[in-house]
Every structure is written in structure tokens, then in C-alpha cells.
Amino acid sequence: MKQSLTLGKVTKFIGLGFLSTIKDLFTGNIDKEDFKTLLRKTIVPLASILLFIGLWHMGAKALYNKEADFKIEKALTDQGQAAADAMEACIASGDVSCKPNTLPSPSQVWDSYKSLLRDHNIIAADKAAFKEKTAALNEKRVADGLDEITYTGRPSFVDQIFRSLKTVFAGFLLALLIAVPLGIFIGLSPTLKSAFNWFIQIFKPVSPVVWYLLVFMIVKTLLIDSNEDSSFTISFISVGLCSMWATLVNTAMGVSSVDKDYINVAKVLKLGSFQKIFKVVLPSSLPLIFTGLKITLSVAWMVLIAIELLAQSPGLGLFVWEEFQNGANDSNAKIIVAMFVIGIIGFLLDRLMLTIQNWVSFDKTDAI
Amino acid sequence: MSTIIEQNQSNIITDNGLFPSxxxxxxxxxxxxxxPTPKGDYVVLEDLNxxxxxEEFVTIIGHSGCGKTTMLSMIAGLNPISGGRISVLxxxxxxxxxxxxxIFQAPSLMPWMTALQNVLLGVNQVFPHATKAQRNDIAKYYLQKVGLEDAFNKRASDLSQGMQQRVGIARAFAIKPKVLLLDEPFGMLDSLTRGELQDILIEIWNKEKITAVMITHDVDEAIFLADRVVMMTSGPKAKIGDILDIEFERPRTRKSVLEHDDYYKYRKHLIDFLEH
Incomplete structure (x- = not known):
């Protein structure tokens, strides 16, 4: 049977159903009830975003003034009126040396965002030029059996994002490859369940920082002969180990709680264990496995920042840390930009998982 | 009747002697x-023969909790027996x-599979040496028999309860069992759908003549489908209370059964037993 793919179905599938209501608004086929839904789903969030930005703006201003007043006051008590006036003039001019260093305002953050993008374009152009310049040389070097010359310049903000995504997906994949099979075995066998239970209970609540240190101890020794930078390996393994627990527990639960009727059918038909697992047990536990995977991905993304920071592995976490250490004029604003980017990517990853879950799972009502 | 002749001819009679072995x-x-319970053993069934x-169709009727389902699941082998024996042939x-x-009370289809895949799950298992096309034909044949020729590729989760149970019937017949066990298969359906499914069941059974044991709560259903109605006493220690032979000719139609003079006699017999 062929099903037509409409905008409504697609948007609903990826959890953005309100988009189709907007389309209805433009095509004119909308009734009062739909209009109310539209209001609730678009206008209200929009208004709350504006409110949030407004409050942020006022809050940032108040913090700015407080710090500025304090600086002037301090100059006055320490060095007298002339110094206070100089300080006031300096602050008003926006000079870096005396500017209050506090929560940046929304407009500053927006400016930083644009400057980060500009910076990215410059670096990208630089990289392309470098590549062009070394293309002929590299060809020759490869032919001679030598390593290629690679671009070693500073990574841009966008490069950091992709590097972080790479780390998180590598970690997620590792978690998936460990947790799903292990979860299946634990769910199928009560013996394995009691063998692993203490392990799960103890290691599940361990903090990302400790996981990082543990992985560091092990990987450092394992790669002791290698000259390569191990920070990526260490960070993705740590991310995987931190985040796999939700999938492990959910898979085990899903597998051990398959509907008794399905198991009875499998028994009556005398399905072999392979068939039983792949035709009955796994499909029926898919919704729970995916719930676990969804949690795993969001945990992976969350701990990634802390782990990159510790591991000095390039990415958003390191970016945030470097900006904080840097203390430049717009460092705080850049940190806030990174915060929003992290949040938005986290949201998109969650949507991605939801879409995949809807795709593969039979139980359409279960997905939230 | 041939059974009488055979009974006379043969001396091979089982030890409790009801029918020739x-x-x-x-x-x-x-x-x-x-x-076993904390307060001592709870005997559900005892000395049940x-x-x-x-090629007999037997319905089993009795009060809720008397152990009918326990008995059926023991015959199916899904529930271990505590004593005695069950043999097939x-x-x-x-x-x-x-x-x-x-055929379970709930349709128990795999909701992520299509109707056809659900039937094939059993067919593939029972006819491993048939070609893929042959197995497909078997599955499709039985789905057609239960009136689902338009729903081969519909997911089980998209089918109504009644249609799901039709797939359940097709799945059970398609594996050509020696004995068919039905555990109140129509208990969850509305009476209209139930009537439809009874007709489908008896039509397909008339053709296949698979020995069937069916649990039901419905006196009319018990009479309409069965050669014999087995009445079970209430538990604990439930056993066979009475057996009623239903001597309507086959193939039966609902109308001819309802209009038959003996129908109300049978019905009264069963209700008297249940109300006793």
C-alpha cells in the first residue's frame, strides 16, 4: 500500500506539527479551533522568548551598572575625584581596560555571534587557500611515500562545533555498541542480571569527571608508545562510558518485560533462540531501547562539554574554557553564544532521535 | 454410525475405557x-480425566476461576503439570x-509485523523445507479463509480487535496442528463480531476437521460449535462435572441450530448445571 507523504505527516513525524498549522494559515484553510492552537503553539512561545530577552537585557544592564558604580566608587576612595572622573569617562568610552566584566547583554552576544561567524569565514578561506597552495606538493609527497602537509592553524568556532559533534557521535556509538548487546544478555538471563547488577548500581552514578580520569589512566598507558594526540580517544571513550547506563538499564528492562503473550506464541511455535530474539524480543523492546538511547545521547552531549574541557580535546567545551581563561573584551559574550549553540544542538539531537524512533518503532503512541 | 461399528469390532479399549485408543x-x-501458596497447597484440578x-470439537464450560484456562495451558505445554499425564495420539x-x-484470548499478534508476516512466523517454522512461494501461498490461503484478503500487508497494530483475532485463527490453522486449543478466543469481542468469527471458525473447521478444545463462557457458543460440551465443576479441586453430547448434524448453520427442537433442551441442561 502506498501512502502519500504530506507536509502535515512529515512535520508531525519530526515533532514540529505546528509548522503545518502555519501552512494552513497561508493557504486559508483554517478554522477557529486551529487558530487557537496556532496561537498557543507559535505566538505564546515567541512572546515568552521576547520576554526572556527583555529580562536578560535589563538584568545585564543592572549588573553592568552595579560593577561600573563600584569601580568609580573605588577609584574615588582610593585615588580621589580626578581618578573617579577618569574612570567614569573610561567606562563610558567602552575601553577594554576599564570596562565592567559581567553578564553580557543580548545585543553583545549577537555581535559576538556575528564576529565568530566572520572569524570562521576568514579561517575557512585561509584553509582553502592553504589547501590549494599545498595540493601539488602533497601529491608529490604522497607519491614519495611521505605524510601530507596538513593545515595546523587555529580552528574556528564552527570547526569546534563539528569536532564536538564528532566526539559525541563516537561516544554515542560506543555506548550503543556496549549497552545494547549487554542489555539484551542481561535482560534474557537472570543469572547475568545478578552478575551485573552490582556493577550497574555502582558505576551508574559515577561523575563524568571521574570517568574521564579513569579512562585517562587506562588509555594513557595503552597508547604510551604512540605519538598521536590521545585527547580525542580519551574524551569519546569517557563520553560513551558516562552515557551508556540509561541504554543499558532500559534495554535490559525492555528485554526482560516482553509481553507474556508474545513469549507464549514463540513457545508454541517453537521458535529457536535466534528467531525468538530477533523476531519477538527485540522488536517488542525497541520503544524502551530507544527511550534509553535518547537519554544516552542527551547525557553524552551534556557531559561532553565538561570532558572536552578536562581532556583539552578541541571542541565546544575547550572553546568555553579557553574563552573563560582568555578574559578578552568579548569572552563572556562568546561563552553565552556557545551556551546557546550547545542548547540548540542538544535540542536538535533529541529531535533526531525522536524521528528515528518514530521510524523504526511499532508503537507510535509511546514516543514523547 | 461408523464409530459404533468400530467400537463393536475392536477390543482395544483404554483403561478408563471411554473410547478405543x-x-x-x-x-x-x-x-x-x-x-503452592504460603498457606499451603492450592489444588486447582484433581483427578481430571x-x-x-x-476430529472432535469439544467446548469446555464452567465458572470463572474453575481452572479451565489452567487445564488448557497445561495441554498446550505452557504450564507444567503437577500430576497425571497428557498425551496426544x-x-x-x-x-x-x-x-x-x-488461539489465545488476546489476539497476541506481533504488532510490528503485518498480518501476513504474523501467519508466516508459524508457517516458516512448521514447513521449513517448503519454498518461500509455497509458504506464502499457505499463509495467504488461510488469511483469505478468514476474510482478510485485503489486509495481507497491514500491520497488526492497525487492525481492529476482531480482525486481529481472525489473523490469530489463520495463524493457528496454517500450522496444521493435531489439536487446536482455543482459550475464550472471542471473549473480548462484541456480540456481533463474535457471531461473525464463530461462523468463520466453524466454516474453516468443517474443512480441516482439526480436533479442537475450546473454552467459553457463552452457552450458545458452546452448543453451536461443539460435538460435546464438557462442564467443569467449580474449583478448588475442579474436575469434569458432566458431559453433554450435541447431536446436531454438521455442517450446521446458526439458523438450523436455533430452530432445532433439541436446542432449548441442551441449553437448559447447561444452564441447570451452571446454576447448580
Whole structure:
């Protein structure tokens, strides 16, 4: 049977159903009830975003003034009126040396965002030029059996994002490859369940920082002969180990709680264990496995920042840390930009998982 | 009748002597089921003896909780027996197997599979040496028989309860079991759908003549479908209370059964037993 793919179905599938209501608004086929839904789903969030930005703006201003007043006051008590006036003039001019260093305002953050993008374009152009310049040389070097010359310049903000995504997906994949099979075995066998239970209970609540240190101890020794930078390996393994627990527990639960009727059918038909697992047990536990995977991905993304920071592995976490250490004029604003980017990517990853879950799972009502 | 002649001819009579052993498909002997509880053992069934002949349709009726379902799941091999023995064609059963097909109360289809895949799940298992096309044909044949020729590729989760149970019927017949066990298969359906499915069941059964044991709460259903209605006493220690032979000719239609003079006699017999 062929099903037509409409905008409504697609948007609903990826959890953005309100988009189709907007389309209805433009095509004119909308009734009062739909209009109310539209209001609730678009206008209200929009208004709350504006409110949030407004409050942020006022809050940032108040913090700015407080710090500025304090600086002037301090100059006055320490060095007298002339110094206070100089300080006031300096602050008003926006000079870096005396500017209050506090929560940046929304407009500053927006400016930083644009400057980060500009910076990215410059670096990208630089990289392309470098590549062009070394293309002929590299060809020759490869032919001679030598390593290629690679671009070693500073990574841009966008490069950091992709590097972080790479780390998180590598970690997620590792978690998936460990947790799903292990979860299946634990769910199928009560013996394995009691063998692993203490392990799960103890290691599940361990903090990302400790996981990082543990992985560091092990990987450092394992790669002791290698000259390569191990920070990526260490960070993705740590991310995987931190985040796999939700999938492990959910898979085990899903597998051990398959509907008794399905198991009875499998028994009556005398399905072999392979068939039983792949035709009955796994499909029926898919919704729970995916719930676990969804949690795993969001945990992976969350701990990634802390782990990159510790591991000095390039990415958003390191970016945030470097900006904080840097203390430049717009460092705080850049940190806030990174915060929003992290949040938005986290949201998109969650949507991605939801879409995949809807795709593969039979139980359409279960997905939230 | 041929059965009478055979009975006269043969001296091979089983020890409790109801039917000649070569006619018996399913034999329950001194069957016992005990559930251990903290307050001591709870005896569900005790000394239950029942023989079911080949090509016979037997319905079992009794009050809720009397152990009908326990008995059926023991025959299916899904529930271990505490005493006595169950044999199919003289061979004691060991666990569940496709020689005893089951139609469960809930349709128990795999909701992520299509109707066809659900039937094929069993067919592939029972006919491993058939070609893929042959197995497909078997599955499709039975789905057609239950009136689902337009729903081969619909997911089970998209089918109505009644249609799901039709797939359940097709799945059970398609594996060609020796005995068909039906555990109140229509209990969850509305009366209109139930009537439809009874007709489908009896139509397909008339053709296949698979020995069937069916649990029901519905007196009319019990009479309409059965050659014999087995009445079970209330538990604990439930056993066979009475057996009623239904002598309507086959194939039956609902109309001819309802209009038959004996119908109300049978019905009264059953209701008297249940209200006793």
C-alpha cells in the first residue's frame, strides 16, 4: 500500500506539527479551533522568548551598572575625584581596560555571534587557500611515500562545533555498541542480571569527571608508545562510558518485560533462540531501547562539554574554557553564544532521535 | 454410525475405557494441578480425566476461576503439570509445540509485523523445507479463509480487535496442528463480531476437521460449535462435572441450530448445571 507523504505527516513525524498549522494559515484553510492552537503553539512561545530577552537585557544592564558604580566608587576612595572622573569617562568610552566584566547583554552576544561567524569565514578561506597552495606538493609527497602537509592553524568556532559533534557521535556509538548487546544478555538471563547488577548500581552514578580520569589512566598507558594526540580517544571513550547506563538499564528492562503473550506464541511455535530474539524480543523492546538511547545521547552531549574541557580535546567545551581563561573584551559574550549553540544542538539531537524512533518503532503512541 | 461399528469390532479399549485408543486424539489422565501458596497447597484440578476423539470439537464450560484456562495451558505445554499425564495420539507431551496450536484470548499478534508476516512466523517454522512461494501461498490461503484478503500487508497494530483475532485463527490453522486449543478466543469481542468469527471458525473447521478444545463462557457458543460440551465443576479441586453430547448434524448453520427442537433442551441442561 502506498501512502502519500504530506507536509502535515512529515512535520508531525519530526515533532514540529505546528509548522503545518502555519501552512494552513497561508493557504486559508483554517478554522477557529486551529487558530487557537496556532496561537498557543507559535505566538505564546515567541512572546515568552521576547520576554526572556527583555529580562536578560535589563538584568545585564543592572549588573553592568552595579560593577561600573563600584569601580568609580573605588577609584574615588582610593585615588580621589580626578581618578573617579577618569574612570567614569573610561567606562563610558567602552575601553577594554576599564570596562565592567559581567553578564553580557543580548545585543553583545549577537555581535559576538556575528564576529565568530566572520572569524570562521576568514579561517575557512585561509584553509582553502592553504589547501590549494599545498595540493601539488602533497601529491608529490604522497607519491614519495611521505605524510601530507596538513593545515595546523587555529580552528574556528564552527570547526569546534563539528569536532564536538564528532566526539559525541563516537561516544554515542560506543555506548550503543556496549549497552545494547549487554542489555539484551542481561535482560534474557537472570543469572547475568545478578552478575551485573552490582556493577550497574555502582558505576551508574559515577561523575563524568571521574570517568574521564579513569579512562585517562587506562588509555594513557595503552597508547604510551604512540605519538598521536590521545585527547580525542580519551574524551569519546569517557563520553560513551558516562552515557551508556540509561541504554543499558532500559534495554535490559525492555528485554526482560516482553509481553507474556508474545513469549507464549514463540513457545508454541517453537521458535529457536535466534528467531525468538530477533523476531519477538527485540522488536517488542525497541520503544524502551530507544527511550534509553535518547537519554544516552542527551547525557553524552551534556557531559561532553565538561570532558572536552578536562581532556583539552578541541571542541565546544575547550572553546568555553579557553574563552573563560582568555578574559578578552568579548569572552563572556562568546561563552553565552556557545551556551546557546550547545542548547540548540542538544535540542536538535533529541529531535533526531525522536524521528528515528518514530521510524523504526511499532508503537507510535509511546514516543514523547 | 461408523464409530459404533468400530467400537463393536475392536477390543482395544483404554483403561478408563471411554473410547478405543486408536480413536483418541487427546487423553488427559488423572490430571492434577497444584499451586503452592504460603498457606499451603492450592489444588486447582484433581483427578481430571478426559478423552477427546479425533476430529472432535469439544467446548469446555464452567465458572470463572474453575481452572479451565489452567487445564488448557497445561495441554498446550505452557504450564507444567503437577500430576497425571497428557498425551496426544498416545504420546505423552513434553512442553509446548506446534502440534498443539493455540488461539489465545488476546489476539497476541506481533504488532510490528503485518498480518501476513504474523501467519508466516508459524508457517516458516512448521514447513521449513517448503519454498518461500509455497509458504506464502499457505499463509495467504488461510488469511483469505478468514476474510482478510485485503489486509495481507497491514500491520497488526492497525487492525481492529476482531480482525486481529481472525489473523490469530489463520495463524493457528496454517500450522496444521493435531489439536487446536482455543482459550475464550472471542471473549473480548462484541456480540456481533463474535457471531461473525464463530461462523468463520466453524466454516474453516468443517474443512480441516482439526480436533479442537475450546473454552467459553457463552452457552450458545458452546452448543453451536461443539460435538460435546464438557462442564467443569467449580474449583478448588475442579474436575469434569458432566458431559453433554450435541447431536446436531454438521455442517450446521446458526439458523438450523436455533430452530432445532433439541436446542432449548441442551441449553437448559447447561444452564441447570451452571446454576447448580
Amino acid at each position: 486408536n480413536e483418541v486424539m487427546l487423553d488427559l489422565k488423572n490430571l492434577k494441578k497444584v499451586y 478426559l478423552q477427546i476423539r479425533k 498416545g504420546k505423552q507431551i513434553k512442553g509446548p509445540g506446534p502440534d498443539r496450536g493455540v
